[in-house]
Amino acid sequence: MQPDAWFKQAQRDAIHKKLPKLVPLLDMLRDATQSLRGNNWLPLPDNKKVPIGQIETPLTVSSEAPSIEQK
Amino acid sequence: MTSSPQATITSLGVDIRRGDITSVGLTDECLKTIAARNSTLNAFITVCEHGARESAKALDEELAKGKDRGPLHGIPISLKDVIDLQGIPTTGATRHLAQNKARRDAVVVSRLRTAGAVLIGKCNLHELAFGTTGEESASGPTRNPHSMEHIAGGSSSGSAISVATGMSLASLGTDTGGSIRIPASACGVIGLKPTHGEISMAGVLPLAPSLDHVGLIARSVQDVTIVFQIIRDVQQSHASKSWDKHFNTNVDVRPLRSGALVLGIPRSYFFEKIDPAVHTAFEKTVIRLNSAGYRVRDATIPQAKYTGSVYLHTQLSEASECYSELLDNQPETLSEEVRLRLELGRYVLAEDYVRAQRARKILRDEVDAELLRYSALLLPTLAIVPPRLGTKTITFGGDSSTTRALTLRLTQLFNLTGHPVITIPCGTVEGLPIGVQLVGRRGRTEQLLSLASICEEAIRG
Numbered sequence: 001m002q003p004d005a006w007f008k009q010a011q012r013d014a015i016h017k018k019l020p021k022l023v024p025l026l027d028m029l030r031d032a033t034q035s036l037r038g039n040n041w042l043p044l045p046d047n048k049k050v051p052i053g054q055i056e057t058p059l060t061v062s063s064e065a066p067s068i069e070q071k
Numbered sequence: 072m073t074s075s076p077q078a079t080i081t082s083l084g085v086d087i088r089r090g091d092i093t094s095v096g097l098t099d100e101c102l103k104t105i106a107a108r109n110s111t112l113n114a115f116i117t118v119c120e121h122g123a124r125e126s127a128k129a130l131d132e133e134l135a136k137g138k139d140r141g142p143l144h145g146i147p148i149s150l151k152d153v154i155d156l157q158g159i160p161t162t163g164a165t166r167h168l169a170q171n172k173a174r175r176d177a178v179v180v181s182r183l184r185t186a187g188a189v190l191i192g193k194c195n196l197h198e199l200a201f202g203t204t205g206e207e208s209a210s211g212p213t214r215n216p217h218s219m220e221h222i223a224g225g226s227s228s229g230s231a232i233s234v235a236t237g238m239s240l241a242s243l244g245t246d247t248g249g250s251i252r253i254p255a256s257a258c259g260v261i262g263l264k265p266t267h268g269e270i271s272m273a274g275v276l277p278l279a280p281s282l283d284h285v286g287l288i289a290r291s292v293q294d295v296t297i298v299f300q301i302i303r304d305v306q307q308s309h310a311s312k313s314w315d316k317h318f319n320t321n322v323d324v325r326p327l328r329s330g331a332l333v334l335g336i337p338r339s340y341f342f343e344k345i346d347p348a349v350h351t352a353f354e355k356t357v358i359r360l361n362s363a364g365y366r367v368r369d370a371t372i373p374q375a376k377y378t379g380s381v382y383l384h385t386q387l388s389e390a391s392e393c394y395s396e397l398l399d400n401q402p403e404t405l406s407e408e409v410r411l412r413l414e415l416g417r418y419v420l421a422e423d424y425v426r427a428q429r430a431r432k433i434l435r436d437e438v439d440a441e442l443l444r445y446s447a448l449l450l451p452t453l454a455i456v457p458p459r460l461g462t463k464t465i466t467f468g469g470d471s472s473t474t475r476a477l478t479l480r481l482t483q484l485f486n487l488t489g490h491p492v493i494t495i496p497c498g499t500v501e502g503l504p505i506g507v508q509l510v511g512r513r514g515r516t517e518q519l520l521s522l523a524s525i526c527e528e529a530i531r532g
Contacts, residue, residue, distance in 0.1 A: 032383045
């Protein structure tokens, strides 16, 4: 369902339920829905994903910074 | 004694074993502080005065006979009032649950008891843990101990106040979008949100189960580590039982290797709406870290700008589902603010919830990828200085945002991704505390704590 149509219906429902303060919150949710739908959520390519057991590198990058043992 | 910021679980544990103080004496100190300050700060909903004294007395007798339960033996600890303590109501700071007496201890509470903690009381919170200011509670608003006119942050407000003032030495809380880190930062103490699924939620009121974490607030990284090691689920560490399971997560569980630490600052999105005074305090912390020899570099989480919308669709839907019966039958028992947010969740379409879950996985992969390059991510905890009570919107440079959106802005991503995060105080702005977050690798909370203990001095300044 398109967000605009859905949230117009939702606002009518909020008024019917005597919750007028819900109307601006529904506007905020509609904007968030449009933002969420506006992005093409493609997964990261496999070569950018973190394989199991390969998250060690940065802990040994700099020789001049204090190491855990030195501290 | 306990109100001195230097008093920690570690230092008081030494004093107890040396015979300089007793658990009864320590408990009385905390109870005295509560008696003196709770009427203004409103940190506690229930004070377990009798139970705490009895428990402290029994623990002193045990120690005299040579039975030592470990570092929490005789130490007063408080609980956010969403965590079950047998025989005491778990109110969630909402009227509907005022008489909700717990039949048994939550799993984390039974672990604290076994470890010899003195359970001193139940702390105030933002109603149902659904808010970031600590103002909306059936027991009344909490106040920042550093300035009574300012918020303590939420939702674990009372927990942070109790630790900051010496009403307890540590406090268990929950964090669904920042609810441990926000008040810890606002009150100038340390808060840990572990990896998602690492600590049992059994016996804890939920808000949004795929985002909910039990965690804790204390005064030093060492104290946080002590309590974390006692309450965590050893059998089910590194998030194996949570929503991550459905995404076939890969979690690195190898031990920390020694070497230099390199911290990554994710600037894009996170620094686009930030109080200039907080930004300045943060950059001073970076300078201190650099001076101490740590490398600090810029990091990128490309889709971070969608954090708010992904979070909203996830959190609102799950919270509405958790409290649908209450919404249907007794909505008038809720505060208007919390009721409206719960009602709002009923208008999230199923297709958008599913989209948000797909987006979460991508955000999680992006954070994982940055943690390949860095030992941890570093960013401020709150984008704003704790505002005055009643502040609904905040404006910088002509751009206005709600207090709720700004308080959640820097914390909520890591509830979506499940990464462990610790907040450490890094200074003050006009007398109000500011904190920074260190974000670690999923399933590596202990590594994050080791790293935090190394950096703590440089961060605090």
